[in-house]
Amino acid sequence: MSVEFVPLKQFLTISKTQSTSTNIPSSTSQNFLSIESSTRNSETLREGGIQVYSSQNSVWHEEALAFRLVASAGQQTAGAVMAFFSRPQSAAVRIVKPNSEEEPPKPKQTPPPRKVNNSSTKQTADVPQPAPASPATRSIQRSAEPPVASPLAQAINAPAFVPPRSAPRPAEGSPSLTPQAAVFVPKTPAGIAIARNAAASPPPAESAQPFAAASPALQAEPENHQQENGQEPQMAAEHNGHQEYGYQTGYEDYNYQGTQDVTDSPYFDPNQLEYHPHGYEHDTSYFAHPPMFLRQPLNYLLYTPSMPPQLIRNTINTHFVPPSIDLRQILQEMSETTRGVAPAGLGLPEELQGYHTLVPLEQTGNVERRKLVNWHSTVYRAINATDGLPGQTTASCISAFAPIELWSQIQHPGVVAVKEAFTTKSFNDNSLVVVYAYHPNAKTLFEAHVKPKPQTQQQTVFYGRHHHRHQQQTQVLPEHTLWSYIVQIASAIKKVHERGQAVRMIDVSKILVTSQNRIRIGSCGIIDVLLYDTQQDASFLQQEDLLAFGRLIFILCTNNLSAANQQNMPKSIDAVKRLYSVDVQTLALYLCSKMHKSIEHVLEMVKGRILAEHDEALMATDRLEYELLGELENARLFRLVCKFGFINERPEFARDARWSETGDRYIIKLFRDYVFHQIDEHGNPVLDLGHVLTCLNKLDAGTDEKMMLVARDEQSCLVVSYKDVKTCIANAFDELMRATTASQTGKDPYSRA
Numbered sequence: 202m203s204v205e206f207v208p209l210k211q212f213l214t215i216s217k218t219q220s221t222s223t224n225i226p227s228s229t230s231q232n233f234l235s236i237e238s239s240t241r242n243s244e245t246l247r248e249g250g251i252q253v254y255s256s257q258n259s260v261w262h263e264e265a266l267a268f269r270l271v272a273s274a275g276q277q278t279a280g281a282v283m284a285f286f287s288r289p290q291s292a293a294v295r296i297v298k299p300n301s302e303e304e305p306p307k308p309k310q311t312p313p314p315r316k317v318n319n320s321s322t323k324q325t326a327d328v329p330q331p332a333p334a335s336p337a338t339r340s341i342q343r344s345a346e347p348p349v350a351s352p353l354a355q356a357i358n359a360p361a362f363v364p365p366r367s368a369p370r371p372a373e374g375s376p377s378l379t380p381q382a383a384v385f386v387p388k389t390p391a392g393i394a395i396a397r398n399a400a401a402s403p404p405p406a407e408s409a410q411p412f413a414a415a416s417p418a419l420q421a422e423p424e425n426h427q428q429e430n431g432q433e434p435q436m437a438a439e440h441n442g443h444q445e446y447g448y449q450t451g452y453e454d455y456n457y458q459g460t461q462d463v464t465d466s467p468y469f470d471p472n473q474l475e476y477h478p479h480g481y482e483h484d485t486s487y488f489a490h491p492p493m494f495l496r497q498p499l500n501y502l503l504y505t506p507s508m509p510p511q512l513i514r515n516t517i518n519t520h521f522v523p524p525s526i527d528l529r530q531i532l533q534e535m536s537e538t539t540r541g542v543a544p545a546g547l548g549l550p551e552e553l554q555g556y557h558t559l560v561p562l563e564q565t566g567n568v569e570r571r572k573l574v575n576w577h578s579t580v581y582r583a584i585n586a587t588d589g590l591p592g593q594t595t596a597s598c599i600s601a602f603a604p605i606e607l608w609s610q611i612q613h614p615g616v617v618a619v620k621e622a623f624t625t626k627s628f629n630d631n632s633l634v635v636v637y638a639y640h641p642n643a644k645t646l647f648e649a650h651v652k653p654k655p656q657t658q659q660q661t662v663f664y665g666r667h668h669h670r671h672q673q674q675t676q677v678l679p680e681h682t683l684w685s686y687i688v689q690i691a692s693a694i695k696k697v698h699e700r701g702q703a704v705r706m707i708d709v710s711k712i713l714v715t716s717q718n719r720i721r722i723g724s725c726g727i728i729d730v731l732l733y734d735t736q737q738d739a740s741f742l743q744q745e746d747l748l749a750f751g752r753l754i755f756i757l758c759t760n761n762l763s764a765a766n767q768q769n770m771p772k773s774i775d776a777v778k779r780l781y782s783v784d785v786q787t788l789a790l791y792l793c794s795k796m797h798k799s800i801e802h803v804l805e806m807v808k809g810r811i812l813a814e815h816d817e818a819l820m821a822t823d824r825l826e827y828e829l830l831g832e833l834e835n836a837r838l839f840r841l842v843c844k845f846g847f848i849n850e851r852p853e854f855a856r857d858a859r860w861s862e863t864g865d866r867y868i869i870k871l872f873r874d875y876v877f878h879q880i881d882e883h884g885n886p887v888l889d890l891g892h893v894l895t896c897l898n899k900l901d902a903g904t905d906e907k908m909m910l911v912a913r914d915e916q917s918c919l920v921v922s923y924k925d926v927k928t929c930i931a932n933a934f935d936e937l938m939r940a941t942t943a944s945q946t947g948k949d950p951y952s953r954a
């Protein structure tokens with residue numbers, strides 16, 4: 202979430218309390234609470250942005266949906282496990298031990314990593330499997346011949362058996378998984394199939410490399426791809442149906458170059474900086490560069506697929522959803538930003554009414570700032586530790602915060618959700634804090650389309666916010682995008698107006714671009730609180746909204762903040778005529794006219810575009826559903842890996858007979874080795890993600906396929922099915938679960954009563 206702070210001398214004259222708050226109960230918050238109460242350390246689980254209006258500051262907040270999914274997934278797992286398992290019953294075929302009379306046991310100096318064999322053939326179920334010959338012989342190769350029954354001792358001394366991991370080098374041209382491909386978890390059924398194939402025909406052991414070994418050629422790929430599928434395509438390439446309004450021809454008359462600095466343009470009006478639709482004072486600090494600090498960026502190649510392009514699921518850049526590869530990177534960046542922390546020394550409060558880890562999203566300190574009415578504001582990202590009970594509120598304060606309560610009830614995709622508001626002195630002044638949903642890496646429309654752009658891309662992050670994408674933008678907004686914005690804003694206005702309220706924040710600096718072509722009106726409710734004692738007619742304010750909407754269209758069409766000023770109107774109309782369809786011009790003029798307007802009439806005027814927008818939105822949901830399908834595997838396999846982590850190597854099991862070499866839990870230990878600790882014939886570790894995925898998928902499915910597990914000392918082996926291992930793991934995990942529950946309730950974990 203994000204929070205906005207306003208220092209409020211006037212405001213606090215209303216409320217004499219030092220810290221007051223109004224909490225907006227929401228079903229989402231309650232859901233979170235219930236999840237948090239069932240998990241520990243919930244404080245890291247919710248994210249928030251706070252916008253704090255103060256003479257210096259502002260803050261916000263929002264739920265971290267990603268965490269909620271993990272938490273609920275964990276609960277589902279637990280429930281399934283508890284319902285599923287009975288007492289452990291190992292179905293292992295048998296443990297084969299060397300006969301000490303026939304052959305003396307080998308000395309147990311530094312036992313080498315055990316070798317394992319995926320003997321997926323049925324024969325292994327009933328016959329003794331060939332055992333490793335000697336520790337020196339580390340080679341594990343898949344035998345082409347079916348295993349032959351042999352006396353035990355002979356089996357122990359038999360030539361080394363061959364697991365699929367170190368199969369002979371595949372013939373040239375045969376399909377194999379490259380190390381790079383193995384790095385990435387296949388996301389689709391097709392991907393899984395590839396992984397399985399890869400497990401059946403693994404790469405030569407020497408080609409196996411650690412995951413981080415990404416090829417430099419692949420590193421360049423996302424960038425190129427981005428250029429091809431940039432979010433802001435060239436106007437000429439845009440299929441907007443209005444190419445006659447070509448940017449070059451249209452704007453040349455206007456003497457305004459797209460990449461030119463706005464301030465160099467003859468169209469530039471120094472007075473534009475004084476444009477203040479809501480009483481803001483735009484000053485030169487508006488264009489000041491925020492303080493930047495360099496940081497080590499994450500290597501997104503470790504997160505995004507470096508698969509061959511033909512294996513990437515969706516390369517189409519749809520209106521709202523970028524191609525898969527870009528989408529994944531954007532989401533990773535968002536996730537990284539959400540977890541960022543501010544550099545030390547900013548003097549921010551450590552805790553603020555249940556919010557912590559404040560990170561300014563804009564410049565703080567002694568900088569010249571624009572004003573919102575008579576106040577300055579600063580936006581921070583913050584993390585919500587608790588849901589914060591309502592503080593002491595005076596009657597007058599309750600009425601001042603009433604608009605926030607009204608706004609919190611407005612749930613609309615075009616409005617940044619309002620959460621709560623309170624006052625504070627934590628910033629060494631009297632501030633109003635308004636908490637909003639946080640949209641990582643959001644930009645204002647001004648930043649996205651109006652502000653002059655740097656010519657080069659920079660891998661820099663300003664206070665944890667990424668600034669290296671989408672820097673290369675043309676200055677002319679494609680008409681298709683413009684209509685999309687118009688429809689989204691009109692829809693938001695409709696929602697607010699029909700509730701008898703006014704938006705009062707239709708401004709390029711307050712509307713956020715939160716993802717590809719998705720915009721939301723932000724900072725709603727602040728003006729209502731700040732001017733709560735100024736009685737203003739709602740219908741008058743609604744007319745102001747529509748006027749602001751018209752001005753916004755002119756600004757976006759011309760990239761000029763003063764485009765809608767009286768003296769610039771003729772030029773602006775001319776520019777709109779040249780660059781955009783007559784429909785845009787008609788709508789903008791209607792909205793800027795002095796006649797009585799209504800949002801219903803606006804919707805009537807844009808109804809054709811609404812259908813197009815609706816279709817794009819449906820296409821986006823289809824795309825996202827498709828992307829989501831590929832992620833299903835992740836949670837399932839992640840839960841399995843977590844179970845392994847919970848179960849294996851627990852010190853309390855060290856002396857438990859069931860975990861000893863004759864116990865039923867021993868299978869889990871050996872299976873873990875089989876999955877993760879493979880070695881090749883030279884004793885080198887094999888890091889084959891394909892093998893791990895194949896094993897975990899079979900384990901999760903509980904297949905009857907059998908494998909041979911070899912003890913670490915290579916003195917015995919065990920033939921079990923994945924189903925057996927699954928049962929063992931489930932039983933062990935169930936036991937842990939019951940122990941956990943018992944420790945919370947004080948009951949004996951092993952008592953079934």
Ligand SMILES: Nc1ncnc2c1ncn2[C@@H]1O[C@H](COP(=O)(O)OP(=O)(O)OP(=O)(O)O)[C@@H](O)[C@H]1O
Nearest residue numbers: 203250562563571580637638639640643644645710
């Ligand atoms: N809810 C939010 N989630 C994420 N980022 C936000 C949110 N609200 C604002 N921001 C970001 O915070 C930054 C500052 O926002 P702000 O509204 O102060 O814009 P501004 O252009 O600096 O306007 P002003 O000059 O009035 O302060 C912007 O870059 C904006 O993208």
